[in-house]
Amino acid sequence: MTSYFAPEKTSPDGWSDPGPASRRRGVPALCLDRLRIECQRALEHFDRRAGASRVRVAPSAVPPVALPPRPDRADRAGNLFRTTIAGDASNDSMASRITDSGSGSAPVFTEKPSKARSYGQSIATFTPAPGKASDVAPIAGALPRADQHLVSHGSHLAPGQRRRAFVSMLVLVPLGGAATDIYIPSLPAMAEHFDAARFSIQSTLLVFMACYGIGQIIAGPLTDTFGRRLPALLSTMVFVFASIGIALGPPLWALIALRGVQGVFVACSAVGARAIVADCYDGAERSKASNWMTVAWATGPILSPALGGYLQLWFGWTASFWFLTGWGAVVVLVALLVLPETRDGRIAGRFCTAFRLYGQMATDRVYLPTALGMACVISVMYGFEAMAPFYVQTDLGHGPVFYGHLQLVLGSLWLAGNIFNRFVSVHQRVIRIITAAAGMSLLVSLLMLVLDLHGVFNVVALAVAAGAVYFLMAMIWPNGYPKCLGRFPDAGGSANALVSGLFIVVSASFMATASMFAATTAWPMWLLYVCVTAATLVCFRGFLAREFDYKIG
Numbered sequence: 001m002t003s004y005f006a007p008e009k010t011s012p013d014g015w016s017d018p019g020p021a022s023r024r025r026g027v028p029a030l031c032l033d034r035l036r037i038e039c040q041r042a043l044e045h046f047d048r049r050a051g052a053s054r055v056r057v058a059p060s061a062v063p064p065v066a067l068p069p070r071p072d073r074a075d076r077a078g079n080l081f082r083t084t085i086a087g088d089a090s091n092d093s094m095a096s097r098i099t100d101s102g103s104g105s106a107p108v109f110t111e112k113p114s115k116a117r118s119y120g121q122s123i124a125t126f127t128p129a130p131g132k133a134s135d136v137a138p139i140a141g142a143l144p145r146a147d148q149h150l151v152s153h154g155s156h157l158a159p160g161q162r163r164r165a166f167v168s169m170l171v172l173v174p175l176g177g178a179a180t181d182i183y184i185p186s187l188p189a190m191a192e193h194f195d196a197a198r199f200s201i202q203s204t205l206l207v208f209m210a211c212y213g214i215g216q217i218i219a220g221p222l223t224d225t226f227g228r229r230l231p232a233l234l235s236t237m238v239f240v241f242a243s244i245g246i247a248l249g250p251p252l253w254a255l256i257a258l259r260g261v262q263g264v265f266v267a268c269s270a271v272g273a274r275a276i277v278a279d280c281y282d283g284a285e286r287s288k289a290s291n292w293m294t295v296a297w298a299t300g301p302i303l304s305p306a307l308g309g310y311l312q313l314w315f316g317w318t319a320s321f322w323f324l325t326g327w328g329a330v331v332v333l334v335a336l337l338v339l340p341e342t343r344d345g346r347i348a349g350r351f352c353t354a355f356r357l358y359g360q361m362a363t364d365r366v367y368l369p370t371a372l373g374m375a376c377v378i379s380v381m382y383g384f385e386a387m388a389p390f391y392v393q394t395d396l397g398h399g400p401v402f403y404g405h406l407q408l409v410l411g412s413l414w415l416a417g418n419i420f421n422r423f424v425s426v427h428q429r430v431i432r433i434i435t436a437a438a439g440m441s442l443l444v445s446l447l448m449l450v451l452d453l454h455g456v457f458n459v460v461a462l463a464v465a466a467g468a469v470y471f472l473m474a475m476i477w478p479n480g481y482p483k484c485l486g487r488f489p490d491a492g493g494s495a496n497a498l499v500s501g502l503f504i505v506v507s508a509s510f511m512a513t514a515s516m517f518a519a520t521t522a523w524p525m526w527l528l529y530v531c532v533t534a535a536t537l538v539c540f541r542g543f544l545a546r547e548f549d550y551k552i553g
Contacts, residue, residue: 177300309404
């Protein structure tokens, strides 16, 4: 076989000189030569990471580098040495494959590195060409042949199982949002029933959110160790019993404690449900599934407050918790009868090992700023839900059904922002979308803070300005989850648990601080909005500008 490259000369900087003939052919030949050298260096680099000596390949196993076949040079065309580099939609986990397209006996080297592969271990697999013996020396310290595999998420599941898992995820995910929001229109009625201050009643939401966040941090390693199905099933059963206890009308202190129990155990169900996306999908499919998961999650904040307003009007504040009891029972049946186990047993880790992975996540230069940025984004929604019921119903004199409809409109705007992001991100780079959305939200919040302090406080101003901020900040939300899950794809439960726990705990802290300001107008909420929108700009534009500098194709 004839190569287009003349005998090589090595320059002092390590690059090979292809000779005068190749130089006369111009850039393509030089590029192929540099590509060949880079591939060899990549082999050596991955080998060093595995703790072995340099990979030695028999000279006969590597086909000579040649230009693609041309009609006038078909007799001189050799095997084409190709390199394909493919990544997912967020360019986080890259798959590199070096393979021989000809009929030679070249080995196939496959490496799919990620930020965490089986709790920090990168799996390298060398596979000989079909029908040929391997010419590649084994890697020292590599996994046994039976355990060597390239992790392709969802490959361990049959198509029918993946469909069942996807449908189950759509049923399980909204439960946490519904448990947060469905009783929000009843907060003023609960304050009257218990004869308690606003902050005491708001504590039922703040305690739930704090326990919900902490519970997710615990549930991540739990679901990565014991799977998704069993923890979701058992935790939802406890959630159902806690909902029954609240619906029976206990004292306020017992209600707050039971809300904490609800938060801890619904977190386990939520983490397992969201981890299904990381278990079953890779690349562009993961981004699409994440969008559907976001839509399913948004149905809780969108529909449950409107439903809760009617339940409050017809039956009183306990009716919302009877409804949660019924929904939890449906989730138990789905987890028992429909949901398959999606966790790949080949990459399951131990509970303590999974917990240690949190240290790596917390120091990751992309994961942590993304999680904090998402905490600021979601604080817009949670801040409104904690404070606006008293503004709308107590201070402005509207009823629970009116507030439920208002929350329905705002939730629809949040969902519309999620959907609008899907179309815009195809044409504009994500970082530009984030900058524009957070910047405009900051301007709106500043304007409303000034107007409120000067006496402009009515339901129209509250609804229009909050709706604009909802829509704009919702455009940022769908881009964060795939980025965080993509950094640690083989620890999907822990990865989504930590990011969810962080954004809930941080947003609960923001809400608690704003709720302590005793005011009969909405300036504490607008001050919260100013702080979180400015922090969103700092997190994404200041620390993640290059990471989100892409379009979603």
